Every structure is written in C-alpha cells, then in structure tokens.
Amino acid sequence: MANSETGTSTTNRLGGEYQVFLSFRGPDTLTFTNFLHQAWVKFGISVFIDDEGLRPLQAIDNSKLYIPIFSKNYASSHWCLDELARMVENSFKHKEDGKENVILPTFYDVKPDDVKLNIVLYEDAISNLEQNIEDQKNKFSSKDKETWRQALKEVSRTKGWELKKYQS
Template sequence: MEKGTSSWASSGSSYEVFLNFRGVDTRHGFTDFLYHGMVGAGILVFRDSESLHVGEEIGAELLQAIENFKIYIPIFSANYASSCWCLRELANMVECTLKSNGNKEILPIFLDVEPVDVKLKTNLYNQTLSKRQKTLCSEAESWQKALIAVGKIKGWNLKKDEREASDVNSGMMVVEADGDGD
C-alpha cells in the first residue's frame, strides 16, 4: 500500500455503520458497549480507535470515506459540540444522507442530553457554537444546520449508566433490521 493511503478509506464500503462520538465523553463507556455489541452481532462497524491506525492522517480521506456507509450513529453527549471534528463528520453525514435518495440513515443517540439541546434550543450546544462563530469559523453555519436536522430525527434518549446494556441490545436489533433490507 502506498504511503498516505489508508486501508479504511479504500475499503470504506466494507463497513456498514459509522459511529460518531466525542471520545472523552463516551469512548470507554456507552460507545464501547455499542461497538462490541454490534461487532459481536456480525455488523461491520467503523470506530476510530479500531479502524484508524497510528500514523494515519485523519482528514479529507475520512470525510470522503463517510460517503460509503449506510448507517450513521451520532452519539450526542454533553461535550459533543466542543469537537470541531465531530461536527464536521455530522455535517458530512447529513449531506450524504440527503444525497442518498433514502439509501442512508442517521440513527441518533442522545446520551445525557436532550434532542432540544441538539436542536440548539438550549444553551448546552448553543454557547459552544456561538464561540466558534465569533472566531470566524466558516463551518459553524453548516454545523448548526446539521445539529438542528439530526436533532429532529427520532432516536434513543438515554441517561448515562442507566440500562446501557439493554439499550445497546435494543439499538443493535434496529441496526440489524435496517441492515437486512439490502
């Protein structure tokens, strides 16, 4: 393989599900349960710590690879909006879904946040995005639109550490059912 190319970008179509999450909030808890539960059920899941290798550059290649996924699962947490990278991925997922003619789906999980937070009707994400706009971040408007759009999608509204295992199992059943319709 040539230097600068990565196996996950070139084989992005082999994955079925893309997990989008703020690592410091959920990586070693809920996201870990969800990832291992789906992998155990035979679902091909992309998660950065397993799918990106040390030394690989994260950037445009990852955003391009997102186009190859069928199901996107953003896991919204308290600090999600503080990650420019999470927001970039989310905006890309929304764009890919809109262009897919119904062939791609976003299944949001609201972990210790409410859909109204994601729809920017409270200060939780609003304050962070306001700071981004003040620093002249040109992407902030697309991030706002993506958050509002995904906040309107029915998803799972979960409280951290509350029934995580059963919530993960019920979520996997939905992902498996969606994946079976190919």
C-alpha cells in the same frame, strides 16, 4: 468520533467498507461507544470508529448507517460537527439517488432540545469554538458554522434514542 483514545475499524464483507459509522466525543461516551462497537463486531457488523490515522469523511461516504452519539461536549469538537454535516449531506444526496443512508441519533446525557439549539448548551459550544477559532486565524468560515447549526437542527428532527429514558 473526535479525539478517541482507542480507534478501531473493521472491514465490511458485504460490499461497502463499513456498515455503521459512529460519531462521538470520546471522553464523554467512550465506555458506552466501546460497548456498542464490541457488540456489533461480535455479530459481524462492520463499524467505523475514528482515530487520528483514519479518514472519517471517506468512511462516512462508504457507510449505510450513521449513529451520532450526542453528549454534553459533542458540539465542542469541530471534527464531530464536520462528521455530522457530512452525514446529513449524504443522507439527502443518497435519497435523491434512490439509496438509503439512515441517521439514528443517540442522546447521551443530553436532550434533543440541546441538539436543536433551543437550549444554550450546544449554541454555547459552537460560540466557544468560534472564539477558539478566532485565535487560530479564523480557521472556519461563517458558512461552516451555519452548516453545523443546520446539521444539528436537521438531525434533532429525527427520532432517536434518549438514553436517560432507559435504565440499562
């Protein structure tokens, strides 16, 4: 998650540091994400929720299950996009190693087509990031931006949960 107001993590007693890594845009999904986190912790599942003082990329490397929670502003955060790219990279790398890291996307107030970049929502967010980044002396390369786009497209091909389809 990027810019969370409440960061928490729990350690995994089963081997790796975390079982689940949540990636989300805090202001968009904080209530939903906190509900998920509390439910999993209640059942003994170790969950990583990012905050400023923790190292999310290391936590991604040590997790088995990745849950990106896509929301309207997810792609406006380079932190979220970096996390997603790392999840995709790890899921492919670990498949080759015979390990299984699973990405289970959740579409919160967006549709899979938004994430596929078929609709302008996420493409505009990346473009806006590019404009803001230009003001910061081109902090991200065109390779970074292409990596983000490829990660979004890859994850959008994965069957996930479209929350608008569920009432509760």
